[in-house]
Amino acid sequence: MRKIIEFFGVSGSGKTKLKNNLKVKNSYDYRSLIYNFSDKYFVLSKDEETSLLYFRIVKSSIVKKIKYLLKPKKLWESSTFKNIKKKETVKNKYLNNYKKIVSKIFQKTKKKNLIFSNFVLNIISNLKCSNKFKELMKFWFKEEFSSYYLSKKISNKNLIDSEGFVQRLIIYLYFTEKNKHKTITKKYLNLMPKIDTLVIVNFNKFFISQKKLNLPDRISLKKQIEIFLNVKKIILDKKLKKKITKIIEINSKTNLRKILA
Numbered sequence: 001m002r003k004i005i006e007f008f009g010v011s012g013s014g015k016t017k018l019k020n021n022l023k024v025k026n027s028y029d030y031r032s033l034i035y036n037f038s039d040k041y042f043v044l045s046k047d048e049e050t051s052l053l054y055f056r057i058v059k060s061s062i063v064k065k066i067k068y069l070l071k072p073k074k075l076w077e078s079s080t081f082k083n084i085k086k087k088e089t090v091k092n093k094y095l096n097n098y099k100k101i102v103s104k105i106f107q108k109t110k111k112k113n114l115i116f117s118n119f120v121l122n123i124i125s126n127l128k129c130s131n132k133f134k135e136l137m138k139f140w141f142k143e144e145f146s147s148y149y150l151s152k153k154i155s156n157k158n159l160i161d162s163e164g165f166v167q168r169l170i171i172y173l174y175f176t177e178k179n180k181h182k183t184i185t186k187k188y189l190n191l192m193p194k195i196d197t198l199v200i201v202n203f204n205k206f207f208i209s210q211k212k213l214n215l216p217d218r219i220s221l222k223k224q225i226e227i228f229l230n231v232k233k234i235i236l237d238k239k240l241k242k243k244i245t246k247i248i249e250i251n252s253k254t255n256l257r258k259i260l261a
Helices: 015-021 030-041 046-058 061-070 072-077 081-125 131-151 165-174 178-191 205-210 215-238 256-260
Strands: 004-008 158-161 195-201 244-250
Touching: 004 015, 004 165, 004 215, 015 195, 030 046, 030 081, 030 131, 030 158, 046 081, 081 131, 081 165, 081 178, 131 158, 131 165, 165 178, 165 195, 165 215, 178 215, 195 215, 215 244
Parallel strands: 004 158, 004 195, 195 244
Antiparallel strands: none
């Protein structure tokens, strides 16, 4: 049975580590699901299919282990600047094709939840940040949205992500006026697609205080924590059973596999 599990917490709380340690059979994050299955359900060009194959290979666990063993320094020493530049050009080509795939899927799937997709894209358009960052936010949203509805076409494939719909709220609210936070949060949570389990990763104040952060990062983290606590309060108060079936609160040291078993 297909399940969707998302993590929610501030930067450094351990979301990604917990997600990576949670080795559930047939599980993918939003991005890897598109890499592995979009060509089976949507008509793609040969260049787009080649790009998907490229990302399947470079993002595979075997290639990641090889990269780790080689070390960045050795890679630099054994490569000329010309070769590095050539690799970056190839990578950009594949990335641009991947963006086209995401856009193609989004155009096909956005009608599945048109009110939510329009609502989020409007939020992003009004963020108090650079246009370049807004475009990145739009791409991430389209990627997650497309992958969610792609997963509905696939049986027995689980979606597990540390940067899902609920987590994105922290970024959206961070660049939005504070007096709009509560209204946006409630509407967002009521419109978003249904997820089976939301894992709330509570932060360790002592651990965060020990981190060597410069002043801007400390201010950033302080604001993140404030937003996280406010969103968490709304989630727990409203008990959004229609949108979130199960809510689990943990910390980075919790044995999540035992809880989810």
